[in-house]
Amino acid sequence: MKATKRFAALSLALMLAVSFAGLALAADKPAAPAVKAADPKAAKPAVQPVAKPAAAKTININTAGVKELKQLKGVGDKLAKAIVDYRAKKGAFKAPQDIMKIKGIGKKTFEANKAIIVVK
Known part of the structure; x- marks a missing residue:
């Protein structure tokens, strides 16, 4: 039992010594130089301006080919x-949400793409 207590005390002493040594080394380092406001490279705004997104590309589901339709989220080959086969058999889509008539395209896929799907 004495050996366990002695080991714990030595471990604690060692951890304290390492901690104090780290503090002493940190105190010896010079402080970082103050940033001058006149220096445009050093004085960056805390919040970077957000770039305006490019005009969202729309996809006309009545004229788009396979390659263009694959750009829709959740739509693969x-x-x-x-979609192309449906158009050939049934004719043009009348509204963007009509894309959900395609087996495999549900509300989730439509919602993810409704901002870019157009019908012309």
């Missing part, structure tokens, strides 16, 4: 071909 299979669904893009299904």
Whole structure:
């Protein structure tokens, strides 16, 4: 039991010594130089301005080919071909939400893309 207490005391003493040594080394370092406001490179605003997004590209689901339809989120080769096949059989889509008539395209996929889907 004495050995365990002695080990714990030595471990604690060692950790304290390392901590104090770290503090002593940190205190010896000079403080970082103050940033001058006149220096445009050093004085950056805390919040960077957000770049305006480019005009969102729209995809006309009545004229887009497979390659363009694959740019829609959640639409791969299979669904893009299904959209083209649906158009060929049933005719043009009348509204953007009509894309949900395609098996495999549900509300989640439509919601993710509704800002860029157009019907002309």
